[in-house]
Amino acid sequence: MSYTKIKIDLRSLKYFLCNRDRDRGFTLIELLVVIIIIGILVAVSLPNFITQIGKSRETEAKNNLGAIARSQQAYHFEKQTFANDLSYLTINGSFASKYYDLPNPSIANSAIVKHQATALNPNSDRVRNYAIGVYHNAGLFNTFFCQSLDVGVTVDVPDTTSGVCTNNGIRLE
Incomplete structure (x- = not known):
């Protein structure tokens, strides 16, 4: 192998190594495109995420009202009337709620609560x-x-089982 051949190979190796360092990484345009795509995905999914958080918080109200209904049935079985105060129904404290107010019943007699x-x-x-x-x-x-x-609309149950929820509320089974 001749000296000139080795010199040419070293020169091409040096050129290759220098150009390879320059081609590493992403350009500013590529990074901006990725950031814009991520922003669009977040903007599309955020409302759905917030709705799901609200639904999980609503589970607290559903569980508490279900427990109150079962407690009222047990109370009625013993006393032949429904309790007009939540303190009569509590077992191990009260019906704790972080997102809801659970007032005493609006109607409580021997037929309805x-x-x-x-x-x-x-x-x-x-x-x-x-x-x-x-x-x-x-x-x-x-x-x-x-x-x-x-959200923010009041609702109440009817006075009879054949009625409908007030304010166009939805009956849950």
Whole structure:
């Protein structure tokens, strides 16, 4: 191998190594395109994510109202009337709620009891209101569960099991 051949090979190796370092990494345009695509994906998915958080918070109200309804049935079985105060129903404390106010029933007698779960901060928490009614007729209990149509709208159960939820509320089974 001749000296000139080795010199040419070293020159081409040096050129190759210098150009390879220059081609590493991403250009500013490529990075901006990736950031824009990520931003679009976040903007599309964020409303759905916030809705799902609100639905998970609403589970608290549904669980508490279900427990209240079962407690009311047990209370009625013993006393032949529904409790007009939540403190009569509590077992191991009260019905704790972070996102909802659970006031005493609006109606409580021997035939019907109506409870509501009213959102404390409906717009910021993105939660709807709920109501439950427990009806006693001829030894049988029926339960009516209503959900408000939208955030910040009040809802109540009807006075009979054949009625409908107030304010176009949705009956849950």
